[in-house]
Amino acid sequence: xxxxxxxxxxxxxxxxxxxxxxxxxxxxxxxxxxxxxxxxxxxxxxxxxxxxxxxxxxxxxxxxxxxxxxxxxxxxxxxxxxxxxxxxxxxxxxxxxxxxxx
Amino acid sequence: xxxxxxxxxxxxxxxxxxxxxxxxxxxxxxxxxxxxxxxxxxxxxxxxxxxxxxxxxxxxxxxxxxxxxxxxxxxxxxxxxxxxxxxxxxxxxxxxxxxxxxxxxxxxxxxxxxxxxxxxxxxxxxxxxxxxxxxxxxxxxxxxxxxxxxxxxxxxxxxxxxxxxxxxxxxxxxxxxxxxxxxxxxxxxxxxx
Amino acid sequence: xxxxxxxxxxxxxxxxxxxxxxxxxxxxxxxxxxxxxxxxxxxxxxxxxxxxxxxxxxxxxxxxxxxxxxxxxxxxxxxxxxxxxxxxxxxxx
Numbered sequence: 001x002x003x004x005x006x007x008x009x010x011x012x013x014x015x016x017x018x019x020x021x022x023x024x025x026x027x028x029x030x031x032x033x034x035x036x037x038x039x040x041x042x043x044x045x046x047x048x049x050x051x052x053x054x055x056x057x058x059x060x061x062x063x064x065x066x067x068x069x070x071x072x073x074x075x076x077x078x079x080x081x082x083x084x085x086x087x088x089x090x091x092x093x094x095x096x097x098x099x100x101x102x
Numbered sequence: 103x104x105x106x107x108x109x110x111x112x113x114x115x116x117x118x119x120x121x122x123x124x125x126x127x128x129x130x131x132x133x134x135x136x137x138x139x140x141x142x143x144x145x146x147x148x149x150x151x152x153x154x155x156x157x158x159x160x161x162x163x164x165x166x167x168x169x170x171x172x173x174x175x176x177x178x179x180x181x182x183x184x185x186x187x188x189x190x191x192x193x194x195x196x197x198x199x200x201x202x203x204x205x206x207x208x209x210x211x212x213x214x215x216x217x218x219x220x221x222x223x224x225x226x227x228x229x230x231x232x233x234x235x236x237x238x239x240x241x242x243x244x245x246x247x248x249x250x251x252x253x254x255x256x257x258x259x260x261x262x263x264x265x266x267x268x269x270x271x272x273x274x275x276x277x278x279x280x281x282x283x284x285x286x287x288x289x290x291x292x293x294x295x
Numbered sequence: 296x297x298x299x300x301x302x303x304x305x306x307x308x309x310x311x312x313x314x315x316x317x318x319x320x321x322x323x324x325x326x327x328x329x330x331x332x333x334x335x336x337x338x339x340x341x342x343x344x345x346x347x348x349x350x351x352x353x354x355x356x357x358x359x360x361x362x363x364x365x366x367x368x369x370x371x372x373x374x375x376x377x378x379x380x381x382x383x384x385x386x387x388x
Contacts, residue, residue, distance in 0.1 A: 005310045007323035013201035013252065014324050014367055017224035023237050028216035033111055038213070039136035040118065043127050048182060053345035056203055057318040066107075071206065072219045074110035079112045082106055087348060090120045096105045099118035174327065186336075196377075201322050228376050229367050248374040250363075254320045255356055255379035256339040 009085040034073040041076060050083045058082040113126035139213070146177050147210040147260060148281035152274045155265040164262060165189055172210060182209040187258040188249075190288070195246050197235070197259045197288035199227035201251040211283045218287065228252055238289040251288075261288040268294055298357060298385060302332045305388040306359075306380065311343075318346030321384045324366050325359075325376070329388050335359040336379060355382040 014020065044050040058079025061066075067075065084090045106113075123128050137209035150171060154161040164171040167229050168185030179185065185207055188196040200206070217223050226234045231250050235242060242248060253259050263285045269277060284290040298304055308327030311317040321341050336358055340351035359380050364371040 004292075005313065005323070005326075008312050011323045012221055012224040013203060013227075013322045014229035015221070015225040019230060021222040021225075023220060023222045023226070023234060024219050025217050025238060030213055030232060033114060033138050034213075035140065037110075037114060039132045039139065042116070042135050042139075043131050047127065051348070052183075052346050053318065053342045054348060056342075057346035059203065060318060061316075064147075068221065070110070073139045077110045077113050078106050081117055084117060084121070088280070089124065089126060092105055094120055095113075095116055098120055099105055099108045099112050100280060101116075105372060117349075126387070184337075202320065205379070228363075229369065231363075231374060233374075248372075249360070249377055250374065251377045252322060254340065255336075256323060257379060 005009075008060065008061045009067055017053070031073075037073040037077050041080060044080065049087070049089065050080065054083045054086075055079050140206075142212060144212070145278060145281075146172075146175065147207075147236035147283065147286050148278040149274075150175055150177075150210070150226050151262060151281045151286065154262055155277055161262075166191055168260070174238060174280055177209060179209055183256055183258050185210060185257045187262050188251060188259060189262045190264050193245075193247060194249055194262075195230055195262045195288060196249050196251055196259075197227060198251045198253055198259045198261060199224060201225070201228055202252075202254055205253040205258055207260045207286075209258070210260060211235050211286060215283065238284065260288075263288075266292050266294050296382065296386070297355065298335075298382070299333050300332055300334060303329060303359075303388045304332055304359060304385045305329050307384050309384075313351075318343055321380060323380065325361055325378055327381070328366065330359040330361040330378075332357050333360050333377070338382075341381065341383075342375060356380070357385065358384065359385070363377055 041055060045052060059075045060077060062075055067079060085092050118129060122129055150164060154164045164187050168187040169179045171178050172185055190196055204214055204219040206218060228250050231240065231248050249257050280292050280294065282290060285292045306321065306325045306328055312321055336356040338355050341354045344351035357380055359378055361376045363374045363376055373376040
């Protein structure tokens with residue numbers, strides 16, 4: 001190995017646990033959720049409310065088990081919410097209240 | 103419970119509502135952006151490749167400044183990361199991956215395919231690339247050097263595949279029709295079959 | 296430090312993510328490894344700061360190639376990996 005250090009869980013190059021896993025080459029349709037999250041990210045980026053680097057940081061901050069359980073755009077959505085709180089655009093309390101609203 | 107652990111759909115709804123209420127964005131802007139991506143003409147990258155196969159000046163432009171070559175085909179690149187293009191030859195084959203996330207030349211190729219974002223693809227491309235290619239039905243001759251491009255930073259990378267033999271008389275439209283997104287990532291090779 | 300096409304370089308064997316919150320674009324498998332600069336890609340704001348919405352100085356970005364043999368304990372191959380790396384991760388070997 002290149003080092004004795006254990007890589008971060010998103011730093012997947014050569015990761016032993018995936019070396020024997022076949023790649024699922026079948027097409028998968030995107031959902032409405034996927035397309036909306038992708039569009040939300042583009043709008044926030046164009047408005048300079050969140051950079052791609054902040055998006056990446058937020059994705060990497062997701063704990064390992066969750067990181068692998070969540071879908072690609074679910075990771076994005078969690079990172080976007082994380083960054084909106086970090087930047088003070090929304091507060092955690094506001095988001096909690098809105099998410100809990102039936 | 104940490105609010106970030108809420109269901110993705112609930113977070114999307116809540117964030118969209120809060121950001122609209124605060125005047126950060128409107129739901130119409132999101133819908134407009136989504137529709138722009140969904141309605142982008144398919145095959146934009148394929149047309150760039152076909153033109154590069156038939157026009158030496160365009161090929162040179164594509165390889166030296168991918169973004170300007172995309173703009174020359176009316177693909178909007180403003181605000182997009184710069185596009186780098188790597189040429190496959192008799193001696194070198196390129197394969198693009200992003201081991202750290204899933205960087206992909208979306209402005210040219212559209213949404214990234216499922217496999218491109220998968221942990222197995224990201225892990226294996228830089229360590230077992232020939233085994234990985236075999237799962238896409240691609241077998242490279244051993245004398246061809248494989249250069250795996252880990253898209254780690256500010257560029258987005260696409261591959262200029264080799265023009266298949268026996269296509270000398272083909273029109274640019276017919277050439278563009280055989281170029282698939284995977285050919286421009288390097289997992290497959292254009293064929294005339 | 297500036298590098299030119301053809302220069303041999305070493306990637307710093309540094310692990311900032313072990314010291315606290317960090318965002319870095321240098322994959323683990325090239326750290327401490329030797330490669331060769333094949334292209335200068337221009338200057339970009341340092342993503343390690345952008346990721347935290349901090350002011351970010353421009354950093355030179357290079358395309359650096361590494362022989363795959365030597366990156367992994369697997370059977371030798373003549374294949375290569377090409378990685379975008381920022382100047383502050385590179386040093387003379």
